[in-house]
Amino acid sequence: MRELVMEGLVSVLQAQQTTAMMYRSSPFGLVERFHRTWKDLLSTFVAEVQNDLDWCVNCAVFAYYGAQHSGTGYNPNELMMCASCVPPSEFLRESEVSHVGRIPPLEQMVLASAVAKAALTRDQIHKSRYDNRRVRHTTTYAVRDLFWVLRQPRGRGITKPAYKWLGLVIIEEDAGFDN
Structure with missing residues (x-):
């Protein structure tokens, strides 16, 4: 059942994923490093014809470090650096935001x-x-x-x-x- 859900999610996101789980914990509770997981996560955000890769890579890195791990209950950033990711929406204030998206x-x-x-x-x-x-x-x-x-x-x-x-x-x- 879980594999069918992941296959459906991968097809909706048009990602090229070969594993059933995005990342997994090793027996010692460590988090998988950037290799296959990174490629899968990057393929979720970036299409082959896009030219704004530098903007999308930041989103993919934040998503990787900010997502909660199912095995340990923590996100990779908390396990490796003992600190949680702060979403960008917490840094923004209405008085300082002048543009939505990229600045001309x-x-x-x-x-x-x-x-x-x-x-x-x-x-x-x-x-x-x-x-x-x-x-x-x-x-x-x-x-x-x-x-x-x-x-x-x-x-x-x-x-x-x-x-x-x-x-x-x-x-x-x-x-x-x-x-």
Whole structure:
């Protein structure tokens, strides 16, 4: 009876499965590793003509680690890593979800750019705290300020502090990067 149910399930899902059970426990209570089970599970999610394999593999991995084992009563993630899988629906909040499914490429680039700018800002704050621990900051610069610029020494003899003045420079605009 069980084999007929599994055959019906396999035909409905259009999977190519040869075993009667998706995974089984060994006599010691361990979980079968990724080999035949992984191929069967992947064939459930991915057809041969699909080109979005990278998106479907994540679903298959989550399904493998999240499904409860009939022999032990635990899922493979709990047995191997002593932690259960958290479904993605628990991470999502209505205030933060803007798309259902995949994000369009242009919006994904805009989102990545905003995240990169935020990371750069955090990194600048961290660097300024780390690099300037023992330095007093008494000078602040603003747009339209004048200041003298030194040319950095190059080549031989750079150990001697002999800087040449380049001249006055006007700050025209804030570049947004605090070096």
